[in-house]
Amino acid sequence: MKVYDRVSLDQWFLATVGVVFLVLSFAGVIHGTRAAFAARLSYKAQLTRSPVAVEEIIAMCRRAYSLYPWNYYFSIFTAEAAYYQADAVRGEARLERLRQARLWCDRGLIQNKYRSQLRRLKTRFLWDESPSEAIAYWAAYTDWDFWAPYNHATLAELYARNGDSDKAEQELKWVEGDASYERVRKTVMFEKQGWENILNGKPEECGE
Numbered sequence: 001m002k003v004y005d006r007v008s009l010d011q012w013f014l015a016t017v018g019v020v021f022l023v024l025s026f027a028g029v030i031h032g033t034r035a036a037f038a039a040r041l042s043y044k045a046q047l048t049r050s051p052v053a054v055e056e057i058i059a060m061c062r063r064a065y066s067l068y069p070w071n072y073y074f075s076i077f078t079a080e081a082a083y084y085q086a087d088a089v090r091g092e093a094r095l096e097r098l099r100q101a102r103l104w105c106d107r108g109l110i111q112n113k114y115r116s117q118l119r120r121l122k123t124r125f126l127w128d129e130s131p132s133e134a135i136a137y138w139a140a141y142t143d144w145d146f147w148a149p150y151n152h153a154t155l156a157e158l159y160a161r162n163g164d165s166d167k168a169e170q171e172l173k174w175v176e177g178d179a180s181y182e183r184v185r186k187t188v189m190f191e192k193q194g195w196e197n198i199l200n201g202k203p204e205e206c207g208e
Contacts, residue, residue, distance in 0.1 A: 054085045058100055065107075075108025076117050083121060114144065120154070131162045149178035156184055160191035168192070 061078040064071075083101035086094050105121045112118070119141045126134035135158045142151040156171035168188045175181045 054081055054088075054097055057081045058104075061104075070111070072108045072111035072115060072118075075104045075111060076115060079104035079108060079121055080117060083124075114141070116141070116145070116148075116150075123154075123158075127158075131158070134158065135162060149175045149180065153178070153180050153184045157187050157191075160188040163191075163195045165192040165195065 058078055058081070061074050065074050068074075079101045082097045082104065086097040086101065089097065101121065102125055105118055105125070108115065108118045109122060119138065123134045123138045126137055135155070138151070138155055138158060142148075142155050145151055152171045152174035156168045156175065159165070159168035159171060165188065168191070172181075172185060172188055175184055
C-alpha cells in the first residue's frame with residue numbers, strides 16, 4: 001500500500017470517529033435538555049397542591065413524560081395525585097381521575113415493577129376486581145421485600161378483610177416490634193370479629 005493511501009485511510013478513520021463523537025455529544029445535549037425540562041415540569045406539578053388542580057398536574061406530568069419517559073417518579077406522583085384526590089370531585093370527573101390513576105400506575109410499573117407506592121395502588125385497584133388476586137399480588141411483593149414490616153402489615157390487613165384471620169395473624173407476627181403493630185393488630189381483631197358475627201348471623205355487628 002502506498003504511503004498516501006495509508007494517510008487517506010487514517011484521515012478517514014479520524015474523521016469518522018470525530019463525526020461519531022459529535023453526534024453522540026449532540027444527542028447527549030438533547031437528552032439532557034429534555035430531562036431538565038421534564039424535571040422542571042414535574043417539580044412545578046408537585047407544587048400544585050389544590051385538590052381541584054389534579055387535571056393540571058396530570059397535564060404537566062404528561063408533558064414531562066413525553067419529554068423524558070424514563071423517570072418513573074412522574075408516574076408515581078401522577079398516579080397518587082389522581083387516586084387520592086378522586087373523591088374531591090363527583091361523577092364522570094371522579095371516574096376519569098381513577099382511570100388516570102390506573103393508567104399512570106400501570107405505566108410506572110412497566111418502568112419499575114418493584115416500587116412500593118405503585119404496587120400498593122395496583123393492589124387497591126385489584127381489590128375492587130378480585131380480593132384474592134389483590135392478596136396474591138401483594139404477597140408476591142412481600143416475598144420479594146420480606147423484611148419490611150409494612151409489607152406484612154398490609155398483607156395481614158388484606159387477609160383479615162378477606163376473612164382469613166389465620167393467615168392474617170401469621171403475618172401479624174412479622175410486624176411485632178414495629179410502631180404499626182398495635183394499629184394493625186386492632187384492625188385484624190376487628191375484621192375477625194366482623195366475620196365471626198356474619199357466621200353467627202349478626203351482620204349488624206360486623207366489621208368493615
